[in-house]
Amino acid sequence: MGSPLGDFIRTKRDSIQPRSLGLPDRGRRRSPGLRRSDLATLAGISVEYLTRIEQGRDRNPSVAVVSSLADALGLDPSEREHLRYLTKITGGECSAHLRPGPPPREVRPSVLETLRLLEPGIALVTNRLGDVLARTSGYESLTRGTGLLDSDTPNLTHYVFTDPRARAFFTDWDDIADEQAFDLWLGPSVGNYEWFTAELARTAGPDFTRRLNRHVVPRRGALRVAHPSGCELRLLRETLELTADAQQLVVFLPADDATAQALDELRRRSHGPLRAIS
Numbered sequence: 001m002g003s004p005l006g007d008f009i010r011t012k013r014d015s016i017q018p019r020s021l022g023l024p025d026r027g028r029r030r031s032p033g034l035r036r037s038d039l040a041t042l043a044g045i046s047v048e049y050l051t052r053i054e055q056g057r058d059r060n061p062s063v064a065v066v067s068s069l070a071d072a073l074g075l076d077p078s079e080r081e082h083l084r085y086l087t088k089i090t091g092g093e094c095s096a097h098l099r100p101g102p103p104p105r106e107v108r109p110s111v112l113e114t115l116r117l118l119e120p121g122i123a124l125v126t127n128r129l130g131d132v133l134a135r136t137s138g139y140e141s142l143t144r145g146t147g148l149l150d151s152d153t154p155n156l157t158h159y160v161f162t163d164p165r166a167r168a169f170f171t172d173w174d175d176i177a178d179e180q181a182f183d184l185w186l187g188p189s190v191g192n193y194e195w196f197t198a199e200l201a202r203t204a205g206p207d208f209t210r211r212l213n214r215h216v217v218p219r220r221g222a223l224r225v226a227h228p229s230g231c232e233l234r235l236l237r238e239t240l241e242l243t244a245d246a247q248q249l250v251v252f253l254p255a256d257d258a259t260a261q262a263l264d265e266l267r268r269r270s271h272g273p274l275r276a277i278s
Contacts, residue, residue, distance in 0.1 A: 003056035004185070005090035008083060008215040010054045012073045013039050042072035060091045078217045085186065086215075103127060103246060105153070107134045111242060111249065120267050122235070122252035125242075128186045129196045130157030133247065141266045142252070143169075145228035156180060157196075161204035171224035171232075179218040181211035222255045231262040 002010075014033035040050040045065060052058035053065075061069075066087050070080045107125050115123055115136055122138040132154040143149055147165040148156065157180040160166045160173070170176045184197055201209055223235040234255035239248050254260035 002054070003059055003090045004215075005059070005061075005083075005086040006054040006056045007213055008086050009050075009069060009073070011215050012075070012079070016073065039069075039072055043068040045069075056090075061087065076217075082185070082215065082217055103129065103131075105131060105133055107247070108242075108245060111245070111247075114249065118251060122263070123250060125247055125249055126156065127247050128183045130155045130160075130180055130183070132156060138263075138267065139252075141269070142225070142227070142233075142263075157184065158200060158203075161200065161208050169225055169228075171226055175218065175221070176223075177207075178211055178214070178216060179220060181208060181214075182216065182218050184212060185215075223252070227262070227266070229266070231266070233259045233262055235259065 013036065016034040018034055018038060036050055036054070037047050040047045043050070043065070045068065049058065049065075053061055053069075066083060070083055073079075075083060111125060112134060115125065115134055118138075119136050120138045121136060122142050124135040124139045125133045127133065132149070135149075140149065146169040147163050148154055148159050148169070160170070160177055160180050166176075167173045197212065220237065223237055225233050225235070227233055235252040236255045238251045238253065240251075241248055254263055
């Protein structure tokens with residue numbers, strides 16, 4: 001049985017061509033990418049030790065070993081942070097914080113006040129599981145008619161993977177699905193993550209599980225949506241991490257003049273109060 005850490009290292013190793021690291025091509029092999037022996041040599045560890053890490057039989061590699069593997073795999077800063085997080089949860093350091101159910105949904109009053117100051121802009125408060133905890137009227141205008149906010153407790157991840165309307169709303173649905181699956185690894189706690197993914201896997205099926213286990217760090221470019229009114233919108237996303245709350249404040253900004261004009265028209269058509277969900 002593997003581990004999140006081992007799965008990530010193996011996935012990255014399989015994605016690297018030896019010649020990109022100046023290594024000779026040793027002919028055809030059963031698996032693509034970098035050989036385990038080559039990665040072990042580059043990282044300065046034994047093949048046997050790397051095998052134990054990849055197979056989940058060694059779940060507590062030292063900081064030095066993890067850093068050497070990151071260097072050998074050529075990880076960028078985002079991938080290094082993901083490797084660090086997977087090392088933490090694989091080693092069981094979060095076990096004392098396991099919780100069997102959903103995380104708290106309360107949003108601090110000061111965060112709600114910040115949302116009010118952003119009106120009539122497009123913003124929401126969410127967590128890594130995708131729960132929409134509070135939003136501005138601008139966010140409601142953006143998503144009205146898409147089905148995202150139909151539930152009393154809307155969840156963006158559940159919507160993306162289980163509602164057919166999501167594929168029409170998100171122009172780059174595949175990229176958004178990868179983002180939502182990846183963010184589950186950074187859930188409020190390991191317990192929350194395991195609870196939510198087990199529930200979602202039942203309804204979302206193998207496509208969700210495949211994306212979850214790919215461990216591909218998303219690039220998060222401009223968000224493209226097809227609004228039900230017929231507007232094609234391109235939005236930039238600015239994210240403020242509310243670390244103490246395990247939440248995020250996400251603000252959406254127009255990426256071009258056409259989007260800015262379309263958003264102004266949407267605001268004129270609909271006005272509403274700030275909505276918080278608890």
